[in-house]
Amino acid sequence: MNLVAEGIAWIFDPANYAGPQGWIVRLVEQLLYTFGATAIAAVIAVPLGYLVGHTGRGRDLAVSLSGGFRALPSLGVLILLGLGLGIGFRAPLLTFVIIAIPPILAGAYAGFESIDRKTIDAARAVGMTEWQVITQVEIPLGLPLLIGGVRSSLLQVVATATLAAYVSGGALGVFIFEAFATSNYPEALGASILVTALALALEGIFALVQKLVVPRGVVAKELKEVRPRSSRPLAVAGVPAQEGK
């Protein structure tokens, strides 16, 4: 029998999906890591990114920070944190938070930076307070890029969450580690298919969400993955510092 069919058969075998050790529970764990880590990362990175994007200060720091975070090898971090925090869910969760921060941080500040300076200047000139400029202009107009960042974080974490099993943190990786230890290839394949399907489903849902949050009236920009070192010129470049804040 071919291996893919065996993998699929593994997935649909009740002995494999039901019960506290079944893949449904593991999949939920995978999702909990994904959304939990992304949510925690968002709580940290969004305000920080907004601060950087609004003031234009600390941009270099934010760029190198997120670039540096991105360069960290996930497994290395996981093992290191596992040594400190012990086995269980804490080390993986923290690792995934670290993975999730850079894209969200970049999305938040790039979203603000992408806004036409004239629009912001006009908002101020008609009498918006700084807070109103942030909440009524910068946040809605920056949302598409922020959601793009959140999307990349989710996708990275959903794939990486498989590593949690390395420190007995559960999730779908359990099957993969187990399968390699016992040379059970259908199981390895079945679990890999599940991880892939989950990532694709998330990607699909998020592509949709991203479309929905583009403020109407704004031409949907090409929503490339937000990079820490943007090659495009800074939105503020060449515009004299605005007074009258």
Next chain:
Amino acid sequence: MIEFRSVTKQFPDGTVAVENFDLVIPPRKTTVLVGSSGCGKTTLLRMINRMIDPTSGAILIDGEDTSSLEPVKLRRRIGYVMQNSGLLPHRKVIDNVATVPVLNGVAKRDARAHALELLDTVGLDRSLADKYPRQLSGGQQQRVGVARGLAADPNILLMDEPFGAVDPIVRAELQQETIRLQEGLGKTVVFVTHDIDEAFLLGHQVVILQKGGHIAQVGTPAEILAEPADDFVASFVGADKGKRKLRIEKVGGRDIVVDEAGTPTGVLQS
């Protein structure tokens, strides 16, 4: 009345944009600041609503020193219209117009109802109310910008090259509209342009500026044309150019006005 009292603005990078500027802007009239690029027009305009604070000197509105006023509150009672309209792209036309009244705490429904009326005022069809700015032409966007500037019924309207980016025909229309609005509503309009023809058309008082916000001449268009203060003004207003050198020729018993090149520009009425 707006008064500039020896106002100087030096930017942090050392540029002195405006130096020792004195001017009285009379109420309920249009004052046009005109001059070539970089002479400090925008800087002067933005000091009125405190988007820029002067380095020294004072600006008074109806005798009140603006430096003692809260900038946000001040801006909400001064209309501001800029080139490229500066509309919020994610808000419908109607909500763009209603921006300032809503900021001032007017109920959204009332502000929108008033905004609809303002679309009439600036000559826009009400059917545009639910469109987004980018669905409008440049000229329509400028009209929305003017409507927004008028929404809180300010006494003062600041306009910074508002018609710089529209084609000549629409531009002429918008200029006429501005004259009509100013006369009808009795606003104090401060208008910035580098087009001397526009300045003469709109301005009751025209201020010709040189670099650093130095005033070359202040006066009515007629005064400036009749007696240019110096060669700079004469050349700036084009008094030495053919277009403004008109003479009369008799054709078939009528007085025809022709320019220097002999092109007829009109008939002299007795």
